[in-house]
Amino acid sequence: xxxxxxxxxxxxxxxxxxxxxxxxxxxxxxxxxxxxxxxxxxxxxxxxxxxxxxxxxxxxxxxxxxxxxxxxxxxxxxxxxxxxxxxxxxxxxxxxxxxxxxxxxxxxxxxxxxxxxxxxxxxxxxxxxxxxxxxxxxxxxxxxxxxxxxxxxxxxxxxxxxxxxxxxxxxxxxxxxxxxxxxxxxxxxxxxxxxxxxxxxxxxxxxxxxxxxxxxxxxxxxxxxxx
Amino acid sequence: xxxxxxxxxxxxxxxxxxxxxxxxxxxxxxxxxxxxxxxxxxxxxxxxxxxxxxxxxxxxxxxxxxxxxxxxxxxxxxxxxxxxxxxxxxxxxxxxxxxxxxxxxxxxxxxxxxxxxxxxxxxxxxxxxxxxxxxxxxxxxxxxxxxxxxxxxxxxxxxxxxxxxxxxxxxxxxxxxxxx
Numbered sequence: 001x002x003x004x005x006x007x008x009x010x011x012x013x014x015x016x017x018x019x020x021x022x023x024x025x026x027x028x029x030x031x032x033x034x035x036x037x038x039x040x041x042x043x044x045x046x047x048x049x050x051x052x053x054x055x056x057x058x059x060x061x062x063x064x065x066x067x068x069x070x071x072x073x074x075x076x077x078x079x080x081x082x083x084x085x086x087x088x089x090x091x092x093x094x095x096x097x098x099x100x101x102x103x104x105x106x107x108x109x110x111x112x113x114x115x116x117x118x119x120x121x122x123x124x125x126x127x128x129x130x131x132x133x134x135x136x137x138x139x140x141x142x143x144x145x146x147x148x149x150x151x152x153x154x155x156x157x158x159x160x161x162x163x164x165x166x167x168x169x170x171x172x173x174x175x176x177x178x179x180x181x182x183x184x185x186x187x188x189x190x191x192x193x194x195x196x197x198x199x200x201x202x203x204x205x206x207x208x209x210x211x212x213x214x215x216x217x218x219x220x221x222x223x224x225x226x227x
Numbered sequence: 228x229x230x231x232x233x234x235x236x237x238x239x240x241x242x243x244x245x246x247x248x249x250x251x252x253x254x255x256x257x258x259x260x261x262x263x264x265x266x267x268x269x270x271x272x273x274x275x276x277x278x279x280x281x282x283x284x285x286x287x288x289x290x291x292x293x294x295x296x297x298x299x300x301x302x303x304x305x306x307x308x309x310x311x312x313x314x315x316x317x318x319x320x321x322x323x324x325x326x327x328x329x330x331x332x333x334x335x336x337x338x339x340x341x342x343x344x345x346x347x348x349x350x351x352x353x354x355x356x357x358x359x360x361x362x363x364x365x366x367x368x369x370x371x372x373x374x375x376x377x378x379x380x381x382x383x384x385x386x387x388x389x390x391x392x393x394x395x396x397x398x399x400x401x402x403x404x405x406x407x
Contacts, residue, residue, distance in 0.1 A: 009382045009386065010378045010379070013381055013382055013385060014363070017356055017362075017363070019362060019363050047393070048385055048389060049385075051334070051338050051392065052342060052353060052357040053357050053358055054338075055334070055338035055339050055342070056253050056256070056257050056339070056354070056358055059252070059257070061248065061249060061252035061265070061266060116271070117307060119307070152267055152271070153307045153308070186266055187267065190264060193263060209266075209270060
């Protein structure tokens with residue numbers, strides 16, 4: 001009597017996950033009928049699958065699916081209309097180095113710059129462009145406002161103990177009162193949960209989340225730029 | 228630097244993206260086991276999705292597309308956190324430990340703790356299949372790996388979970404609630 005080949009673990013998992021075609025599925029069911037060890041193994045896999053699914057069934061985001069969230073998305077819709085009306089739909093992907101020219105071209109006077117990384121290749125050009133923009137606006141006598149919103153590892157630039165840009169940011173803030181720094185409280189909370197002491201640079205304000213601040217400003221007509 | 232396209236997408240698209248917020252959060256949490264980081268990742272995923280709405284060629288694949296963005300957000304997070312370390316599947320989660328798990332449901336806490344111990348690639352494969360019901364081909368597309376890799380990661384994940392949980396399950400199985 002020939003011994004049947006062992007059913008591979010891949011095959012058993014594919015059975016449990018509904019990934020077998022009809023012929024393989026039927027063959028495996030028939031085999032389970034006469035192979036107790038296989039039957040037990042497949043049952044265990046099925047149990048593990050149910051346990052994994054159940055273990056995360058009650059995981060919910062604190063802010064998800066709430067009324068404020070729906071309101072936030074409604075605000076985004078309203079902002080989309082506002083941008084469409086002012087011709088911004090044509091500017092959804094500006095090349096590096098052209099941003100300020102493009103902004104001057106449409107007379108943008110309120111700009112939010114979102115920094116989500118502390119890497120120099122992200123932060124350095126962002127700060128340089130902001131400084132150039134503020135300088136040009138002042139020279140032209142245009143009353144502009146710029147807000148730098150930082151989250152994720154970008155928060156590091158606004159923290160007293162981690163920022164490699166503290167002196168530069170302070171100099172910019174002193175030179176341009178129309179420049180504001182905003183830290184993401186959600187990121188700060190996460191850092192605190194990990195035991196970090198979050199001390200922000202002087203003058204840095206806090207928003208509940210970076211997304212909240214971005215959407216709020218867009219609703220108010222600000223232009224959003226991702227560094 | 229570039230202006231993102233938070234505008235110019237339809238209300239219908241935004242609604243469909245919003246509807247995926249909870250599943251995305253659950254998935255993000257199962258990958259990192261860090262509520263704050265999961266929130267950050269979902270936030271970033273939603274922003275990127277709105278920014279790149281035009282890249283979704285098939286509206287029926289929205290969920291997989293969002294999960295792929297989420298996976299890339301997590302990759303980016305690890306790159307920023309550990310620029311010198313390779314992004315391989317041996318990287319463990321950074322959140323709670325099995326001993327420190329404190330969910331109210333002891334079974335759920337134990338299972339989450341064991342899922343958390345899995346290498347990232349295995350954790351992603353098993354949660355994409357078990358939590359969200361993706362096919363192996365869809366998981367392969369989301370994680371940008373061959374289907375064979377998905378199957379091997381899934382096998383190793385389930386074998387690890389079997390070794391650590393099946394005896395526990397034998398005593399607790401009746402208490403496990405199915406969400407189906």
